[in-house]
Amino acid sequence: MTAQHAPRDRHAFIAGLPKAELHVHHVGSASPRIVSELAARHPDSKVPSDPEALAEYFTFTDFAHFIDVYLSVVDLIRTPEDVRLLTYEVARDLARQQVRYAELTVTPFSSTRRGIDERAFMDAIEDARKAAEAEFGTVLRWCFDIPGEAGLESAEETVRLATDDRLRPEGLVSFGLGGPEIGVPRPQFKPYFDRALAAGLHSVPHAGETTGPQTVWDALHELRAERIGHGTSAAQDPRLLEYLAEHRIALEVCPTSNIATRAVRTLDEHPLKEFVRAGLLVTINSDDPPMFGTDLTNEYAVAARLLDLDERGIAELAKNAVHASFLDEAGKARIVEEIDAYTAQWLAAGPQVPGPRTP
Ligand SMILES: O=C(O)c1cccc(C(=O)CC[C@H]2O[C@@H](n3cnc4c(=O)[nH]cnc43)[C@H](O)[C@@H]2O)c1
Numbered sequence: 001m002t003a004q005h006a007p008r009d010r011h012a013f014i015a016g017l018p019k020a021e022l023h024v025h026h027v028g029s030a031s032p033r034i035v036s037e038l039a040a041r042h043p044d045s046k047v048p049s050d051p052e053a054l055a056e057y058f059t060f061t062d063f064a065h066f067i068d069v070y071l072s073v074v075d076l077i078r079t080p081e082d083v084r085l086l087t088y089e090v091a092r093d094l095a096r097q098q099v100r101y102a103e104l105t106v107t108p109f110s111s112t113r114r115g116i117d118e119r120a121f122m123d124a125i126e127d128a129r130k131a132a133e134a135e136f137g138t139v140l141r142w143c144f145d146i147p148g149e150a151g152l153e154s155a156e157e158t159v160r161l162a163t164d165d166r167l168r169p170e171g172l173v174s175f176g177l178g179g180p181e182i183g184v185p186r187p188q189f190k191p192y193f194d195r196a197l198a199a200g201l202h203s204v205p206h207a208g209e210t211t212g213p214q215t216v217w218d219a220l221h222e223l224r225a226e227r228i229g230h231g232t233s234a235a236q237d238p239r240l241l242e243y244l245a246e247h248r249i250a251l252e253v254c255p256t257s258n259i260a261t262r263a264v265r266t267l268d269e270h271p272l273k274e275f276v277r278a279g280l281l282v283t284i285n286s287d288d289p290p291m292f293g294t295d296l297t298n299e300y301a302v303a304a305r306l307l308d309l310d311e312r313g314i315a316e317l318a319k320n321a322v323h324a325s326f327l328d329e330a331g332k333a334r335i336v337e338e339i340d341a342y343t344a345q346w347l348a349a350g351p352q353v354p355g356p357r358t359p
């Protein structure tokens with residue numbers, strides 16, 4: 001598949017394309033405006049409120065540095081109203097990019113341990129989810145993730161919040177594992193994933209982002225992963241690639257994130273093309289977009305360049321995310337239809353139509 005239009009047209013095509021986002025973090029999606037507002041509200045924080053200083057603050061030396069900075073932003077979210085505002089604004093940013101459906105990774109442990117009441121936390125995210133769906137038409141679902149480096153206490157708390165019928169939010173669909181991988185072996189989280197899966201949640205741990213393919217194998221065998229967050233190092237193991245392709249385990253690829261955290265040296269060295277060549281179900285995602293100076297539209301543009309895709313190829317990539325999502329079949333069919341109609345109209349009429357919906 002070769003690109004027919006100039007990159008600018010391709011960008012416009014992607015901007016208006018209906019999309020699904022499967023790997024994006026709640027706090028990591030806080031826009032510079034929200035971060036600045038919260039930083040100004042809490043001057044004891046080391047997070048700068050000036051946008052230029054903030055851009056500099058969001059330049060990372062390595063993955064550990066990224067997590068330090070990430071946690072300093074987590075520290076700014078102190079009340080249920082902060083949680084609601086953040087969630088609603090994240091949904092608005094997604095809707096502006098024509099994201100019809102997103103699974104947002106939320107780390108409730110980080111908020112409850114900082115003193116936010118658990119009931120109020122759940123109400124805040126659910127309230128924002130419902131408002132976003134009604135006002136923007138963007139459907140949000142939650143993935144609750146264990147911040148692995150915080151230890152088994154965080155795993156216990158996360159699975160409790162995810163499976164207690166009095167607390168578990170209606171929008172919760174999956175259970176994840178995030179944070180650093182080095183020194184945080186995946187198998188220790190098996191009992192917590194077993195409980196989450198028994199309660200009907202899907203398994204979507206991060207694996208192979210900063211460690212080798214064995215971490216991906218562990219996620220598959222011990223945590224019964226149905227999709228893998230990143231999975232970058234799977235490219236080093238041909239048997240693993242075969243397994244992922246055969247079992248249709250989707251990878252949630254986040255190219256710019258991998259460069260920003262220095263997990264991969266350059267975009268041209270990113271294994272995305274090898275994944276596609278190996279027949280994997282590849283999805284494109286933004287991870288922590290403002291922190292990495294990106295958004296989902298840009299991630300698709302990066303992927304289109306790396307894979308040399310035309311509009312039809314880009315639309316196929318967008319459909320991969322819908323197929324790999326935990327949306328019901330009718331919901332999937334609706335978005336796929338929208339993608340097909342948009343693409344057909346674009347190809348028939350050229351880049352001037354249709355106009356994207358902007359909230
Ligand atoms: O909240 C705490 O107090 C706490 C204490 C110790 C460790 C942690 C974490 O490790 C939090 C990590 C946090 O990072 C999120 N995240 C965002 N982007 C990524 C990514 O690309 N790869 C892995 N994790 C990521 C994740 O959701 C964790 O919650 C917290």
Ligand SMILES: [Zn+2]
Pocket residue numbers: 023025178206229287
């Ligand atoms: Zn992530």
